[in-house]
Amino acid sequence: MLSLTLRCKEPIALLLLLILFLSDRLVAVQITGALGGLNSTTGARPLRYEIHDFANSGPAFDLFILALKDLQSIDQSEELSYFQISGTGSYPGFCTHAATPFPTWHRPYVALFEQLIWQHAQDIANDYPDDQRDEYSSAAVTLRVPYWDWAVYPALPDVVAQPQISINTPAGRQTIANPLYNYVFQSDAVGNGFPLSDPMANFSETVRWWSLNTKSSNQSAATAALLANAPAIQSLTYQMFTSLANYTAFSCTWPGGQWVTANNIESIHNSIHNSIGGYGHMQFPEVAGFDPVFWLHHANVDRLFAMWQALHPDTYIEPTVNAYGSYYENVGFVDSGTTALAPFHSDGGSTLFTSDDVRSTKVFGYSYPELPDWEMGSDDLANNVRIAVNSLYNPSSNNTFSSSTKQGRRRSSSIAENFGHVSLDLARQLRVNNLNRQWSITVLVDRFPMNTSFCIDFFMGDPPEEVSAWPAAPNLVGTYAQFNPANVTMLHPNGLPEGQVRGEISMTHTLAAGVSRGVLRDLSPRTVTPLLRHALNWRARTPAGDEVPLSALSGLSISVSTRPVVPRDTTDSFPVYGAVQWLGPVTEGKPCGVPRPHVQDEF
Known part of the structure; x- marks a missing residue:
């Protein structure tokens, strides 16, 4: 892992670090970013491109795949190997979550x-034949x-999901x-330095949706879960841009400070x-960086952050309590713009980047x-x-249901049928993000209520009997994900x-689909509240597919809450959101249901 000057006051954690990584070379790596293609006169910089476009870019994509392959092949004991870089967020836990430096x-x-x-x-570009070398060197x-x-594009990209690739x-x-x-x-778990108590330790390769029955990854299960959550994710992403104007509220899942809605970039990321x-x-955050898709995911999180910054250039990280700590910071440490982003060096010595240093993408x-x-x-x-x-x-910008968006779906006695099967394409047709009212579910929960990650799935109607069917159920509204280590302790x-x-x-x-199908009159609280009181259900599960008692x-x-909205009317304007109205009757008497969120006093 990358080295740094230690500030940790937890002797047990320090001992764990020394045991696991004593053999690592203690070399400070200066991070400059990619150095080519910069115009010092105009300030122009090369762009990061969306993977679906990038996969058709020819030489650039070929080089990226070959460079990644080379990086992964370096002996994992080397400081600049894929293993060491990807493991920076691993044990002993430098990666920042549930704290305002999460994006930075x-x-x-x-x-x-x-x-x-x-x-x-x-180096790879120089290996191409003479008649291709200039093109590849330029790329x-x-x-x-x-x-x-x-x-x-919610489905797992083909270039990520296929085991072989042609270039x-x-x-x-x-x-x-x-x-x-x-x-x-x-190497094996011991050679990799993973604690054997971590259930991910003994895998010989990174996996997605590992099946205990088939002993293999299931890429289609990943896509199914992504597609099932796609309408909710797109709405949350849009509302993140259009309704969050304060950095603290935008940046992370920490519920301190002033916030109107619980939406934030870290929760979407989770x-x-x-x-x-x-x-x-x-x-699991301690091993997520080893999956190559991690880098495409976090490049997008950084992109969303940079776009949000362009909309709100005057708000940035302010002094806030780090309620949960990290390996480098104790619980209760006050994060600010000058807090070190360990273990990332701005030089080859002891100087670490701070949030103030990396405010702009120009730096890299x-x-x-x-x-x-x-x-x-x-x-x-x-x-x-x-x-x-x-x-x-x-x-x-059309905020009404047109005849083309009315569905000829037969009315069913099943709530799950009447309000289920809502794809991202249907949500777009229904212009969900530009309606005159929005509906949301707010989740507050302890950061570490159990010793692993967990999810809470929300359904219209009854959930499927099998827990394994919950992540992509036709009547799934959306999933709240708690991004915790596989073994928190x-x-x-x-x-x-x-x-x-x-x-x-x-x-x-979900509600707009009901209106379009003629089973719900409108989106007003008077109409929707009794429906949700009867139909909205939720269940919790572990990543392994075991139900968790709420x-x-x-x-x-x-x-549950709703907000009136004045929809946007031009291509360069955003909706205007009204006051939040909490609907206590929807959740009253249901497991863990409350009339409105209540944040614990320590925040």
């Missing part, structure tokens, strides 16, 4: 990965890592093992981890298609982002910190 900590992390990919690509200079916009190599067209599909560990991973590496030499900041001022850039956000996540050997986290599930798509999740409270 991951920016230099992805930049380091990009820096190594770029370096490998330069190598401007190469940046791709991002996966799961809010627009043009220096030796010609070849089909090779796909380095985006998985990472194969070079849901994607859960949907991709199932019982697999992406489900990249940008995104929506953010050509060298071509325009801040006002025009914000306007450009608003147009892009509307185009991607709310592509219509390994990262907190001196006891688990106490406190809550928050998240939100959008359910407007009473076992300490601090859990579930509430």
